[in-house]
Amino acid sequence: MGTRDLILEEALKLFSERGIKETTVRDIARAVGITEGAIYRHFESKDQIVYELFETHSGALYDRVKKAIEKAKDPKDKFISAVESFLDFAFKNPDAFRYLNLFHYLRGKEVRKFPKIPFQLLKALVEELREEGFLKVEPELALAVLTGTLERVFLYKEMGMLKGRKKELRTKTAQLLWNILTGGDHG
């Protein structure tokens, strides 16, 4: 793996653990095993690393979920696949997922500039459910339950509060959310 990717990798780790401002360029350099100056051969600024990480992983999650949705046939399958792929990404890329949440929190308004925001997929999904008459809950509220639950399930699993296999947790969470939003199993 090239130095550039190593920098991104270590930066992601550090950012997601300590926060962005709390991580210095020197911290990143040390983690990679190079000097500060070398960082700037690969990135114009610390901020560029910050943005590139967001774009990359936001895009990866977006693509992952989008593909899952596109493969599915019926609305329930779409929803379940979306939620499962979302959680799957989070579990497999915990640093990236933590980082995305952190980034959203700290750079709320700047986020709009980016094209692939996974949140938009979930929003569209909920909207679709509404249009097709599945939704039993006000869509905005549904979205709050959906996104809030996803983040917390990840968090509590990471913290060790939620036991069991990740695969089962994914399935269980997806089914629960489907039931919540549609009021029962229509599968």
Add this chain to the structure above:
Amino acid sequence: MGTRDLILEEALKLFSERGIKETTVRDIARAVGITEGAIYRHFESKDQIVYELFETHSGALYDRVKKAIEKAKDPKDKFISAVESFLDFAFKNPDAFRYLNLFHYLRGKEVRKFPKIPFQLLKALVEELREEGFLKVEPELALAVLTGTLERVFLYKEMGMLKGRKKELRTKTAQLLWNILTGGDHG
């Protein structure tokens, strides 16, 4: 209001808007209308402000929810009151609530030192529901849905995504969460 309280007030505003690291002592001083040095007459350090704000507002939210729970007679009333008082606090003290979330994000590990963590109340509440046989969902998952939804409802309301009166939103959210966790209206 004394200078000390003004400092806390402005610091809270700035911290919750921009972040803690992103807010300088000078920013706070200017917002209050005093100079940097004066801050140190009232607080030993910036960190002291940070922690005091957390303790104050975390405690306030904790007390508020606890009192609501204690007043209630039956389990459903307890739950509904807890959720409503929680959201009520958030809507009435948006800076404080945003700050608490932000603080948690960035200082995850240090939080354990504090005695009054609202999260613990919600956890106990869910546990109680389980013991009394109301809970239809695994308690940890229930907790994830509960806390995740609360945060997002606040967030989306603040962002203007959720319309309607706050009072109704509170009621609706509480009822929805009750239904989710217990599987329907037992009231």
Add this chain to the structure above:
Amino acid sequence: MGTRDLILEEALKLFSERGIKETTVRDIARAVGITEGAIYRHFESKDQIVYELFETHSGALYDRVKKAIEKAKDPKDKFISAVESFLDFAFKNPDAFRYLNLFHYLRGKEVRKFPKIPFQLLKALVEELREEGFLKVEPELALAVLTGTLERVFLYKEMGMLKGRKKELRTKTAQLLWNILTGGDHG
């Protein structure tokens, strides 16, 4: 004298001796007897010092020459006074004058943003001479002779190449330039 003025004074000295890029903020701080950080309580950036010095001294020279021109009665008196006051300023503020030339050389295009450029006064003066029929030389060429000579007279005097009293040098130079541009004494 306040620290702010001391900073400007020492910066001017250093800039005019060594160049702007060649002078570090630390050099300035040391010359003043403070630390680097203290500089930034008084100026937003090194560049602000650079610009403020130009504005101040460019403005001072401009005002000085303008006043001299306004006091004079006839065209010759105007010209002689302008040249003499120009050289007088240069001799009395050698650092400032060296700095102005340096700044022009390095920031040619940025100079246009500033309102009080002494060069403009000389240009207008030559133009006036032309309109009134005194000028025997093409005005642009006249301007080249005028400004070029002024700078070199200052430079050679500073280097010790030109002997004699400054007062006499001023007078002699002014008279010579008048003769050059008008073709003889019309006084």
Add this chain to the structure above:
Amino acid sequence: MGTRDLILEEALKLFSERGIKETTVRDIARAVGITEGAIYRHFESKDQIVYELFETHSGALYDRVKKAIEKAKDPKDKFISAVESFLDFAFKNPDAFRYLNLFHYLRGKEVRKFPKIPFQLLKALVEELREEGFLKVEPELALAVLTGTLERVFLYKEMGMLKGRKKELRTKTAQLLWNILTGGDHG
């Protein structure tokens, strides 16, 4: 043209446009189309480029003017030829001429090390005119007028302030300077 010469050429362009400190080795490398490391195959250091450029072009101008002087028969012809060849060099090698001026500004004291300083030729020329009784002006002052005017004529022509053909400007300037220094046409 070999890489070495390309480096000198591009460095000269950049130095004269932006300044020496303001031009990085990387800038030069990019302009040439090679990488930074390659520069060091041809030059020991950036400073070596700086000095070599000075020596080359200072020498070229020196030789050019010297040859013109040597070809001339009488004093006036010497003077006129010197001035014309000087301006001719400047107009044909504007980067080099700008660079020489810039270099003088910033490295004033170190210049003495070099053997071929065009200024010395002009100085000797003026001295000769004095010895032969042509000079009507104090020699040091004459030198100031001469060198100052030459630099400004170049500068104003470059800036577009002086119109007309370069050839005519050269002739006109030379004649004007002759008249100034000797008090009229003795040709």
Add this chain to the structure above:
DNA sequence: CATGAATGAGGTTTCATTCAT
């Protein structure tokens, strides 16, 4: 000859904190 990654010294800037007044 050339590349391109890396170094390391040093530059500008920020900021929590101290202190004389």
Add this chain to the structure above:
DNA sequence: TATGAATGAAACCTCATTCAT
């Protein structure tokens, strides 16, 4: 109590130079 100047450590960044390939 408050000011405001100053400190000093540490942050981000630049760049001439070196070096393995």
